[in-house]
Amino acid sequence: MWTPLAAEISALRRRLGRPVLVGINGVQGSGKSTACLFLERLLGVHGLSAATLSLDDLYHSKAQRARLAATVHPLFATRGVPGTHDVALGQRTIAALLTGSGPVIVPRFDKGRDAPATTWPTVIAPVDVLLFEGWCIGATPQQESTLESPVNALESREDPDLTWRRAVNDALGGDYARLFAPIDLLVALLAPDFGVVSAWRRQQERPLRAQGLGMDDAALDRFIQHFERLSRHMLATMPGRADVIVPIAQDHTAGAVQWRDRPAVDRC
Numbered sequence: 001m002w003t004p005l006a007a008e009i010s011a012l013r014r015r016l017g018r019p020v021l022v023g024i025n026g027v028q029g030s031g032k033s034t035a036c037l038f039l040e041r042l043l044g045v046h047g048l049s050a051a052t053l054s055l056d057d058l059y060h061s062k063a064q065r066a067r068l069a070a071t072v073h074p075l076f077a078t079r080g081v082p083g084t085h086d087v088a089l090g091q092r093t094i095a096a097l098l099t100g101s102g103p104v105i106v107p108r109f110d111k112g113r114d115a116p117a118t119t120w121p122t123v124i125a126p127v128d129v130l131l132f133e134g135w136c137i138g139a140t141p142q143q144e145s146t147l148e149s150p151v152n153a154l155e156s157r158e159d160p161d162l163t164w165r166r167a168v169n170d171a172l173g174g175d176y177a178r179l180f181a182p183i184d185l186l187v188a189l190l191a192p193d194f195g196v197v198s199a200w201r202r203q204q205e206r207p208l209r210a211q212g213l214g215m216d217d218a219a220l221d222r223f224i225q226h227f228e229r230l231s232r233h234m235l236a237t238m239p240g241r242a243d244v245i246v247p248i249a250q251d252h253t254a255g256a257v258q259w260r261d262r263p264a265v266d267r268c
Helices: 002-016 032-045 062-071 087-099 153-158 163-173 175-180 194-210 217-241
Strands: 020-026 050-054 102-105 122-125 129-134 185-190 244-247
Touching: 002 020, 002 032, 002 185, 002 244, 020 032, 032 050, 032 129, 050 087, 087 102, 087 122, 087 129, 087 175, 153 163, 153 217, 163 175, 163 217, 185 217, 194 217
Parallel strands: 020 129, 020 185, 050 129, 185 244
Antiparallel strands: 102 122
């Protein structure tokens, strides 16, 4: 079903006459990385060079987040929410891949070590299409009034004065808005509800657990709570904001591509 989307991205590249940035949004475990693999290959069929940059590969190191935890709020020790990424690195990498010439080193983050990877791959710029994938790609900040009521025990117990919630929201409306601004096409892989995230995230954790690096169930449940507020906000707002919606069922099957300005396209 990625075939029609690849065709539309190819058409967009031709229409704009320049490299394009495609944002791929989706909650944890929705299949963003897999979608990007398919799209890269399909775009190659259209004669286009494509590369993927993951928001997860822009995380600050554990030491950097510890400094945020000490100076802003303890919850910033955990990677994930806006405020825990190197936005400037993301902006430089995107600009280099879309407008540069020659080899560009693309960031990678080792989640098992919770640190930037020791080796980063090289991509030849400019690419025709850069796929920028991440759980909060293209998300917008919430209204201040919506921050007041906690959505889970983490917020209630560990952020009673809203310091963390406000800092995350401010980051989303500031540096992250500028990071997302160049996106030419926003695609949302839309989960049926937030309830599926726990099961999907456990699937992702299994390879790490096999290496003795993953979180146990209690730690994973707490980790997921860091993402709940913004995930619910995106599930509610992306249908009206994204250029393209791809419904993702609980079993990870993808539904018909839905364009905001046209009828749905059948799977193929």
